[in-house]
Amino acid sequence: xxxxxxxxxxLGSVYAIIALGYTMVYGIAKMxxxxxxxxxxxxxxxxxxxTSYLGLGPIPSTLFAVVVCTVLGIVVERLAYKPxxxxxxxxxxxxxxxxxxxxxxxxxxIWSSNPKSFPNLVGSIPNIVIGELVIPxxxxxxxxxxxxxMLTLTMFxxxxxxxxxxxxxxxxxxxxxxxxxxxxxxxSVTFAIGSGLAAIxxxxxxxxxxxxxxxxxxxxxxxxxxxxxxxxxGSIPGAMLGGILLGxxxxxxxxxxxxxxxxxxxxxxxxxxxxxxxxxxxxxxxxEKV
Amino acid sequence: MATMLKVNDxxxxxxxxxxxxxxxxxxxxxxxVTMIGANGAGKSTTxxxxxxxxxxxxGSIEFLGKSLIGIAPHxxxxxxxxxxxxxxxxxxxLTVLENLEMGAYTRTKEEADETLQKVYNLxxxxxxxxxxxxxxxxxxxxxxxxxxxxxMSRPRLMMLDEPSMxxxxxxxxxxxxxxxxxxxxxxxxxxxxxxxxxxxxVADRAYVLETGNIVNSGSGKDLLSDDSVRRAYLGG
Ligand SMILES: Nc1ncnc2c1ncn2[C@@H]1O[C@H](COP(=O)(O)OP(=O)(O)O)[C@@H](O)[C@H]1O
Ligand SMILES: [Mg+2]
Numbered sequence: 001x002x003x004x005x006x007x008x009x010x011l012g013s014v015y016a017i018i019a020l021g022y023t024m025v026y027g028i029a030k031m032x033x034x035x036x037x038x039x040x041x042x043x044x045x046x047x048x049x050x051t052s053y054l055g056l057g058p059i060p061s062t063l064f065a066v067v068v069c070t071v072l073g074i075v076v077e078r079l080a081y082k083p084x085x086x087x088x089x090x091x092x093x094x095x096x097x098x099x100x101x102x103x104x105x106x107x108x109x110i111w112s113s114n115p116k117s118f119p120n121l122v123g124s125i126p127n128i129v130i131g132e133l134v135i136p137x138x139x140x141x142x143x144x145x146x147x148x149x150m151l152t153l154t155m156f157x158x159x160x161x162x163x164x165x166x167x168x169x170x171x172x173x174x175x176x177x178x179x180x181x182x183x184x185x186x187x188s189v190t191f192a193i194g195s196g197l198a199a200i201x202x203x204x205x206x207x208x209x210x211x212x213x214x215x216x217x218x219x220x221x222x223x224x225x226x227x228x229x230x231x232x233x234g235s236i237p238g239a240m241l242g243g244i245l246l247g248x249x250x251x252x253x254x255x256x257x258x259x260x261x262x263x264x265x266x267x268x269x270x271x272x273x274x275x276x277x278x279x280x281x282x283x284x285x286x287x288e289k290v
Numbered sequence: 291m292a293t294m295l296k297v298n299d300x301x302x303x304x305x306x307x308x309x310x311x312x313x314x315x316x317x318x319x320x321x322x323v324t325m326i327g328a329n330g331a332g333k334s335t336t337x338x339x340x341x342x343x344x345x346x347x348x349g350s351i352e353f354l355g356k357s358l359i360g361i362a363p364h365x366x367x368x369x370x371x372x373x374x375x376x377x378x379x380x381x382x383x384l385t386v387l388e389n390l391e392m393g394a395y396t397r398t399k400e401e402a403d404e405t406l407q408k409v410y411n412l413x414x415x416x417x418x419x420x421x422x423x424x425x426x427x428x429x430x431x432x433x434x435x436x437x438x439x440x441x442m443s444r445p446r447l448m449m450l451d452e453p454s455m456x457x458x459x460x461x462x463x464x465x466x467x468x469x470x471x472x473x474x475x476x477x478x479x480x481x482x483x484x485x486x487x488x489x490x491x492v493a494d495r496a497y498v499l500e501t502g503n504i505v506n507s508g509s510g511k512d513l514l515s516d517d518s519v520r521r522a523y524l525g526g
Contacts, residue, residue, distance in 0.1 A: 161395070168381045168392050174343055175379040180367040180396035180443065284383065 002133055004255045005248065010139035010208060012247020013146035017201040018224030019231065019239035020153065021194030027170040027234035028190045031092045035076065035099035037221015039195045042103060043069045043202030044118065044212050045111055051119050058121040065199040073195025074188055082184065100218075107214035115213045118206035142204045149197060150240050157236065166190060170234065223250075223263075226270050232283025241281055291318040294447055294478055295340070295371075300349035302332075302339050309335045311502035312349070317447060322469070322479040324489040324510065326523055327499035333482040334376050336499070337451045341373040342366040354446070368396050372445035376452050376482075378436040382425030386416055389424050389435055393442025402442065408475075409438040412468060430461040437468065441477070448472065449480045454488065466492055486523035490514045498523075 018040060025033045043065040050061040080099050084092050125137040157163035169176045169186045177183055205220055206212050223246060231242025249269055253262040273281065295317040302310035309332045317323045327333050338344045340351055342363035351358040353371055361369070381389050390409060394402035410417035413434045419427065424435055433453055440448055450469065454462040466488050473479050483489035490496055493510035498519060506519060513519045 161391070164384065164388055164391060165395065167384060167388075171381045171383060172379055174363075175375060175381065176392070177343065177363040178341060178367065178373050178375060178379075179392045179439075180364050181392070182362075182364045 004251050006135055006139050008248030008251035009244060010136075010142045010247070011251060012227075012244035013142045014201050014205045014208070014220065014243075015224045015227045015247050016146050016240045016243025017149055017197050017204070018220060019228040019243045020149065020236065021197050021201075022225050022228040023231075023233055023235060023239040024153075024166075024190050025194050026228070028166055029077075029081070029187050031081065031089065032096060032225070033081075033191075033194070034093070034096040034221070034225075035103055036194065036198060037217035037219075037224070038100050038103035038107075039069050039072060039198040039217065040202040040205065040220060041107060041212075041214060041217030042072060043199030044206040044216060045107060045116075046199070047121065047203045047206070048116055048118055048212055051121065058124065061121060062200065062203045065203060066196045069199035069202075070192045070196040073191040073198075076195075077188060077191040082187075104214045104218075111214065113214060115211045118210040118212045120207045120210065121203055122207050136208075138204070138208045142208065145200060145204060146240070146243075149200070150236070153193075153236055162186075162189065223266065226267065229280055230270050230273055232280030235280070235282045235284065238280055238282035245281075291320065293317075294319045294354060295480065296350075296352045297336075297340065298350045298352075300336070300339065300351065301347045302335050302344055303347050304335075309502055310339070310346075313499070313502070313504045315497050315504060315507070317478060317480050319446075319478055320473075320476075321494045322473050322481060322492055324481040324483055324493035324496045325499055326483055326486040326489055326496060326513075328523075329484065330501075331499040332502045333499055334451055337373055337375070337449050337480075337482055340449065341371070367443050367445075370444075370446035371449070372440045372443045372447070373449045374436050374440035374451065374453065376455065378432050380424045380427075380432055380435050380439065382423070384424055385420065386422050386424055386427070386435055387420040389439050390416070390420075390442050393439035396443060401444070405442050405444055409441050412441070412471065412475075413438050430457055430464070433457060433461075433465060434468070437465075437472075441472065445477060447478045447480060449482070451482045452484060453481070454483065454485045462488060486519070487514075490519075 021036050025031065046068045047061045047065040050056040050064045056064065076099055080095055081092065084095060120138065122138050122141040125141065127137050128135040128140065157167055165181045166186055169181060169183055173183050224243060227242035227246040228239050230246060231238030246266060250262050250266050253265040257265060293316050298314045299312050300310055301308065301312050325333055335344065339346050342358065342361055353369055356369065358366060381392065390406060391402065394405060415431055415434060416438050427435060437453065453465050457465065469479060469481065470492055481489055490510045490513050496507065496510050496513045497504050498506035
């Protein structure tokens with residue numbers, strides 16, 4: 001029982017970190033970046049290569065993955081999404097799906113379809129054993145990383161000038177421009193942060209589930225997107241709550257109901273929540289202009 | 291009086307629809323200039339174009355001798371021109387203080403702190419409520435916040451788009467008093483209004499806009515007693 005809860009929290013924390021990327025990009029650029037999941041995969045591969053081929057340690061590898069994904073996020077936004085700033089949301093959505101396929105196929109070309117066995121980058125830290133209960137170090141690191149990220153982002157959006165500007169842009173781009181805020185730069189920064197977080201999520205995810213393939217990011221990406229909607233898309237605490245709940249529900253469903261049905265159950269919960277509260281658990285009401 | 295804003299033969303389209311059909315007007319340093327006109331005349335389009343949010347198809351906009359054409363909207367405020375937009379458009383989920391901080395986005399912390407005190411003096415209500423989420427303010431307070439926020443960039447010229455919209459008469463009086471005070475304190479004002487009576491009575495000069503054309507202009511007093519203006523905008 002407790003073991004399941006710990007696994008659930010750990011998986012949920014990974015979803016939460018990914019969901020933060022979805023939710024921030026949605027909040028500011030008002031688009032669903034369906035390629036976000038594939039950035040996780042790229043982060044995983046970069047970390048894999050830096051440990052396996054370059055012999056870097058866990059922390060430098062992770063940092064390297066973060067840097068590569070941050071740059072990737074900025075480049076993708078600049079090349080694929082920025083030209084569509086005034087296009088219909090359908091065009092943007094289709095482009096995002098295109099970017100997703102592009103990243104997967106690029107990974108296929110570079111790293112082939114053979115699964116790579118990912119080294120557990122947090123394995124050097126000992127597990128915690130309390131009587132019968134073993135808390136894997138991966139779970140501890142994941143949960144702590146999630147809390148730190150959450151704390152940092154909350155401080156960032158609440159206290160810094162750039163963070164406040166992001167919130168302003170997410171509400172009203174035109175008014176933000178009137179203040180002198182450079183909206184394009186704000187969107188770039190958002191993509192950078194989201195993609196950097198995706199890299200961290202990639203390392204943590206692959207440390208817990210060590211099979212790395214070009215499609216590795218898809219399912220967690222979709223689940224995290226679900227988590228973001230579940231918690232209330234656009235809301236940072238919502239992404240956190242949605243992610244953790246989703247992870248816990250998924251693990252419990254797998255343990256007590258059925259492994260095959262667990263995903264169906266997760267999505268069923270989502271549908272029920274959205275029926276009751278269409279804006280998600282912590283979603284803001286769409287404010288009306290007076 | 292030095293010319294501050296000079297707009298010449300301005301034309302603006304929304305797709306194939308022409309909203310502004312070649313208008314010219316100017317604002318001199320220290321003035322209150324108002325542009326009146328019915329709903330849909332093109333007042334907001336004009337303001338938004340000057341602020342850089344819309345691109346004109348033709349014409350020139352010069353501010354303090356410098357052309358504003360092609361300058362990114364977020365850079366226009368650096369030139370000393372600030373727009374308090376129609377419908378207020380305050381950041382509803384941010385606090386009052388955060389909204390004001392955003393107004394001073396292009397300013398240093400020291401400049402922002404100094405201006406904040408001035409804005410608080412002009413709007414004591416905002417000081418009392420600095421921690422409140424802006425969306426929960428009353429309509430009048432939201433208008434004050436929008437004006438305070440626009441002042442935070444220390445504009446030489448402040449453009450106000452229908453500040454009295456949707457406010458009770460007593461609040462309208464208050465808002466106009468504040469506009470006059472801001473002007474006395476050294477800010478030049480370009481005021482767009484449907485409330486022609488109020489606008490003309492505080493304005494040094496005025497323009498009348500009708501379906502994208504300027505059809506009349508003169509001093510505020512003259513237009514207040516002009517027959518065609520009285521018929522069209524002052525109810526007799
Ligand atoms: N975003 C838009 N797209 C198309 N037409 C618009 C848009 N905004 C305004 N218009 C049209 O331009 C004209 C001028 O509008 P506007 O500048 O808002 O007038 P005012 O502020 O004087 O009420 C109107 O005919 C209006 O319908
Ligand atoms: Mg208008």
